[in-house]
Amino acid sequence: MDTFRLSKEQSERSAVRIAIDGEWSCQEFSAFLEDTNDVYKRLNSIFVLRQALDQEDSRNRARDDKDQYDDMDYSWHLHFFGFSDFFPERIKGVDAPPYSKLIELSNSIVSPLRVDAISYASPGWIQLIGDWNPIKVLADFISKWRAENTKREANRLKAQTERMQIQADLAAKILEQAPKMPRMHGVGNLRLVELAEEVIKPTTSYLERYGNDARIVDAEIVQPGQPLPRAKSSRRKTSGQ
Numbered sequence: 753m754d755t756f757r758l759s760k761e762q763s764e765r766s767a768v769r770i771a772i773d774g775e776w777s778c779q780e781f782s783a784f785l786e787d788t789n790d791v792y793k794r795l796n797s798i799f800v801l802r803q804a805l806d807q808e809d810s811r812n813r814a815r816d817d818k819d820q821y822d823d824m825d826y827s828w829h830l831h832f833f834g835f836s837d838f839f840p841e842r843i844k845g846v847d848a849p850p851y852s853k854l855i856e857l858s859n860s861i862v863s864p865l866r867v868d869a870i871s872y873a874s875p876g877w878i879q880l881i882g883d884w885n886p887i888k889v890l891a892d893f894i895s896k897w898r899a900e901n902t903k904r905e906a907n908r909l910k911a912q913t914e915r916m917q918i919q920a921d922l923a924a925k926i927l928e929q930a931p932k933m934p935r936m937h938g939v940g941n942l943r944l945v946e947l948a949e950e951v952i953k954p955t956t957s958y959l960e961r962y963g964n965d966a967r968i969v970d971a972e973i974v975q976p977g978q979p980l981p982r983a984k985s986s987r988r989k990t991s992g993q
Contacts, residue, residue, distance in 0.1 A: 766884045767868055767976045768891045771969035773875040784962065785867070788880065788890070791958045792865045793855055794951045795886035795926070800858035802931045804828045831857065832931060832943070851946035869980050875969060881976055885929070893922055893955075894971035897963030922959070923952045 776784075808828045815823050834848025865882040880887075896918050930947055962968045 764884045765863070765881055765976060766887045767879050767881045767974045768887045768971055769877050769879045769974045770894065770971045771875060771877050772872075772967055773969050774967035775874075776872075776967065785878075787958055787962070789865050791955050792882055792886050792890065793859045794954055795889050796862065796883060797851075797855045797858040798926060798930045798947070798951060799883070799885040800862060801828075801832060801854060802929055804858075805832060805931045848942070851943065851950045855950065868976065871981075877981070879974065879980070888973060889922075889925060891971040891973050893918060893959055894963060894968065897959055898968065898970055901964060901966075919956055919959070922955060923948075926952050926955070 805828050808825060812824045812826070815821070831849065831854065862883060865880055868879040868881045870876070870878045900914050900918065926947065927944075931943075933943060
C-alpha cells in the first residue's frame with residue numbers, strides 16, 4: 753500500500769470548545785466524552801477514505817501514463833470496494849470489509865481526538881483537539897442545533913422544521929465528502945447504506961441527544977495554543993490543562 757498523506761487542511765489540528773453548564777455525574781461526563789470521540793472517528797473516516805482513494809487514483813493515472821503498470825496499486829480501492837471488474841485481472845479481488853473495519857483503519861493512521869483542557873464549573877467548558885474537518889462538522893451542527901433549542905415556545909413548529917433541515921444538511925455534508933462511488937462498483941450501493949447506518953445515523957443521534965441537553969450550551973472552533981479562558985464562575989470546581 754502506498755503511503756497515505758493527509759492534505760494540508762485535513763492535517764491541520766484544530767480545537768472545538770464546548771460550553772457546558774449544570775451538574776454532571778462522572779458516568780455522564782465520561783459517556784459524553786466517549787460519544788464525542790465515537791462520532792468524531794466516524795466523521796473522520798469519510799474524509800480520510802475520500803483522500804486515500806483520490807490519491808491512489810491520481811498516482812495510478814500517473815503510472816498508467818508512463819506505462820508503469822507493475823507499480824500500480826489498488827490497495828485502498830480493494831479495502832473500500834472489494835472485488836470488482838474495475839480491477840485488472842492480475843489484481844486479486846477480495847470481499848469488501850464492513851464499514852466498521854474501515855473506520856478502524858482510517859483512524860489508525862491519523863492523530864486521535866484528545867482532551868486539551870477542561871474547566872468544570874457552572875458554566876464551564878471542555879476543549880478538544882482533532883483534525884479540522886470532523887471538528888468543524890461537529891462544532892457547526894452542535895451550535896446550530898443549540899441555537900434552535902433556544903427559540904421561544906411560540907416558535908416551536910418553526911424550530912422543529914429548522915432542526916429537520918439541520919439534519920438534512922448534515923446528511924448532505926457527509927455524503928458530499930464521502931468517497932466517490934462510480935456505478936461500475938457493485939458495492940457502491942452497499943457502502944451508501946453503510947454510510948447512512950455507520951456515520952449519518954450515529955451522528956444524528958449524537959446531535960439530538962446532546963443538542964437537546966441543556967447542559968451543552970454551545971460549541972465553537974478555537975485556535976489551539978491560545979491562552980485558555982478563565983472560568984466565569986467565582987467558584988471553580990476543578991480545572992486542568
